Amino acid sequence: MYFVEVAIKVPLPRAFDYKVDEQLAGLTAKLTPGMRILVPFGTQRKVGVVLAVKNDTQINADKIKTIIDVIDTAPVLSQSHIELLRFTARYYCYPLGETIHIALPNALRQGESPDKTSINMISLSEKGAKIPSLKSKLQLGLLKQLAESGKSSLTELKALGFSKATIDSLLKKEYINQTIEHDNQWQTNPLIVGEKPTLNKEQAVACTTINQSIGFKSFLLEGVTGSGKTEVYLQCLEEIIKKGKQALVLVPEIGLTPQTVNRFRRRFPNTPIMLWHSALTDNERLQTWRFCEKGSCAIVIGTRSSIFLPFLSLGMIVVDEEHDSSFKQQDTLRYHARDLAAYRAFQHQIPLILGTATPALETLHKAINNKYQLLSLTERAQTATDNQFVLLDMKGQPDQAGIAHASLATMRKHLALGKQVMVFLNRRGFAPTLICHECGWLSECSRCSTSATFHKGIGQMICHHCGDQHRVPHQCPDCGSTQIFPNGKGTEQIEEFLTNEFTDVPVTRIDRDSTRRKGSLEKALDEINQGGARILVGTQMLAKGHHFADVSLVLILDVDSGLYSCDFRATEHLAQLVTQVAGRAGRSGEPGQVLLQTHFPEHPLLQDLVNNGYQDFARYALTEREDADLPPITNMAIVRAQGQNIRQVVDFLTDLVPVAGVTGIQLLGPIPAPLEKVAGMYRFQLHIQAQDRKILHQYLAQMVDYLSTSKLALKVRWSLDVDPIDMI
Known part of the structure; x- marks a missing residue:
């Protein structure tokens, strides 16, 4: 008689023993850890993962239930993968069965076959290679994309904002071909590398140091915005791919995936690159999972959950924008993908690159204590001089919609030169609340201890914490007055004001509300990158890794909101946000200008940040944490x-x-x-x-x-x- 130790999705911190019936004896010889089986649990039937096969058990054999069926003929999880998940469950104090359930793609959780390994590839036909003149800009854009990047997967093209309708239309016109690949032996093909720039001295030192490292080594690539961190990733990954190894590139959000895919595709046109993020279908996720597992893809670009993907031969992990809070899961299994990347790199004895202009204090603390090797990039690749920072004292300043008249005058100067201006406010909606002019009533959420945000475009009051939504009241519920006005500013209000103020300049708003529709973000970014005078309004979605060549001025509103908070990390997050947003300016070769509107220009944090940069601020912040006995010191x-x-x-x-x-x-x-x-x-x-x-x-x-x-x-x-x- 055989017994198996099984992990099941239940909120209990333990595994369960089951026995294998003699009728399944033909399968027990092949039953190994990592295979899925169907087991009875209470009155239910559940999919479980075998953790161990054993000859005895400490539980009375009469009380042990028998497994119902064996789903797999081969493990879906390797021994090292199971160990990664055991560590994750142990470190974050979460049930192992639920940890494994979260790590698996949905199709495997449901007990479906893992053998869905075909993938649809799209390439130009001879007819399409001539790039015909087409009325549809989307169709023409797709042809140009394929001409530049070569063969691409259907999933990849969808991530770049091309709809299935656009692809089907070009297939019908025979401008593109669709083929099905079941496997990709990319290791046997000579690597084609696209055009690459010459590295500066600091980039060359970083690449050489990483490429010459042996075994596990963590590198903090601390580079100012625009210093060419991505180029270091690409040239290091080139060496990994040449060895036939695979690589995982973690990015904080889906929004960064299209531009990352484009850059990687241009550099490695014949290298299979796959994606992993929440917008994929179950089948697309399973395809990526299986291609990773079989070694049929060289590079995976994914968001935080891609840290759980299986790899046949993992050679390097890159975490871009490692400081970003999106890498931390905030519900269920509260893991941090950056920290698990460090464990996984140690597991496989491979290099880990953590890249950012604004390292998290936890990462910087490890670099200072020589647990990570610090590699600095201090030169901007495009600009010889740094951006000019200006603290604009708002005390006594006349303003409109929260924008000082002095800021408006500066905006006009930059727009007159044909440049773009970015206005940053990390608060979406029209106004954070409504207020009654008669009695002082505020539009509070009935279910939360916070206000409901006024969204003028859809005429709704929405709580950004619980999602409660209702129509805008015409009268004050307390006194019946109709004198109800927006209180505070949001991106929607800023967009409306600037559209009326600058009637001859297009205004583009980028936040979670304006980019809900599929492809809307890609479309907005494409419009911005076409150049010319334009005003960009947005939240932190604009701050994350985007390259806007024509932005010469960045205006940051409501800086003061991050200076006084009950969260001890608030100043760190503010400094990171200001630095990241400021880095969007001056990327075309000329230094940019950054205006920070504040009522406290003398604040030590702002003075340190403006005069000495984030690197100096972060090191000073660490001494404050040490004095206060706060993380990462404790x-x-x-x-x-x-x-x-x-x-x-x-x-x-x-x-x-x-x-x-x-x-x-x-x-x-x-x-x-x-x-x-x-x-x-x-x-x-x-x-x-x-x-x-x-x-x-x-x-x-x-x-x-x-x-x-x-x-x-x-x-x-x-x-x-x-x-x-x-x-x-």
């Missing part, structure tokens, strides 16, 4: 609890405090969350800190065991966040 976890009954929430967290019998642990709480009420649920937190990471995890393991038997834990919704990046 290690932190947060237990968050919420419920409709405030007493039960507080009692649950209070009950955890006596469990802290471990020395070296500091507790703060229960304390209300900064946003105390969301969607009708009261929210409280317990902060747990320790100098020693091992002691912290010993305490967390003890606490999770206690929670599994706690009756109070059944009355509230709770979560554990290890290495949190926000306090909300």
Whole structure:
């Protein structure tokens, strides 16, 4: 009789033993860890993953259930992949079965066959290679894209903003061909490398250092915006591909994928590049998973969950914009893809490149302590001189829609030269709230301890925390007055004002609201890159890695919102955001100008940032963290609890405090969350800190065991966040 240890998607921190029936004896010889099986669990049938095959068990054999069926003929998870997921579950204190479930593509979770390895490839036909004149700009754009990049997958073209209708139309006209590939033996083909620029001295040193490294080594590539970090990635990846190895490139958001794909495709036209992000279909995800596993793709460009992809021969991991908070999953399994990338690189004994202009203090701290090797790029590739920063004191300044008259005058100068101007405000909607001029009523969300945002374009009040939505009131609910006005500024209001102020200049707004429709972001970026005078208005979506050659002025509104916050990371995030946004200016060869509107121009953070740059600010911020005993100097976890009954929430967290019998642990709480009420649920937190990471995890393991038997834990919704990046 055989037994198998199985991971099942249940909220319990353990695996389960099952026995294998003699009728399946023909399969038991092949049954290995990593294979999926169908098992009974209570009254349900669940898909589980085999963790181990064994001859005995500590549980009474009469009480052990028999497996129903074996789904796979070969493992879908390798032994090293299982070890990665075990580490993830252990480190983030999350059930192993649910961790594996999150890592697998949806098709494999449902028990479907993994053998969907065909992929649709699109290429120019002889007729299309002549690039005919077409009325449709999208069709013409697709032909030019294929002429420049060569053969591309259907998934890749969709990511670049080309719809299925556009592709089908060109297929019908016989301008393009569609073929199906079941495998790609790219290692046997000579590598074709597109045109590449000559590296400057700092880039050359970085590439040589990385390429000559042996085994596991983590590199922090700290380069000012526009210093050519991507070029370093490309030239390092070229060496990896030449060896027949695979590479994973992590990007923070889907929005960065199209431009990254384009650049990589131009450099490696005959190298199979695949994508991984949330907008893919289940079949497309499964195709990427299987091509990675079989070694049929050389490079994967993906968002945070791509860290769980299987690779036949992984040779390098690159994390672009490593500081970005998008790499941290904020619900269910609260993992950080950057930190798991470090573990995975160690696992495979390969180099890890963490690239950014504004390193997270955690990463910088490791570089200063020689856990990571610091490689600096201080020269901008296009511009010999740095951007000019100006702090505009708003005290007593006349303004319109939050933009000072002095800022408007500066905008006119740049637009008159045919340049582009970026106006940055990290707040979407028309206004954060409505206010009654008669009685002072504010449009608060009925379910949250925050205001509902006014969205003028759709005539709705929307809570950005719980999603509650209702029509704009015509009268004040408290006093009946019709004197209700927007209070505060949002990107929608800025766009409306600038459209009326600059009637002869096109205004493009980029935020989550304006880019909801598929392909809308790509279309907006294409319009911007066509050049000429234009005003760009947007949130942090504009700050992340985009190259706008004609932007010469960046105006940052409401800088003060990040200076005073209950979150100790707020100043770090503000400095990163200001630096990243400022880096969009001056990328065409001439230094740009950056205006920061503030009521506190004398603030030490702003003075340090403007006069000395992010690098100096970050090192000073680390000394502040050390004085305050805050991460990354110490290690932190947060237990968050919420419920409709405030007493039960507080009692649950209070009950955890006596469990802290471990020395070296500091507790703060229960304390209300900064946003105390969301969607009708009261929210409280317990902060747990320790100098020693091992002691912290010993305490967390003890606490999770206690929670599994706690009756109070059944009355509230709770979560554990290890290495949190926000306090909300």
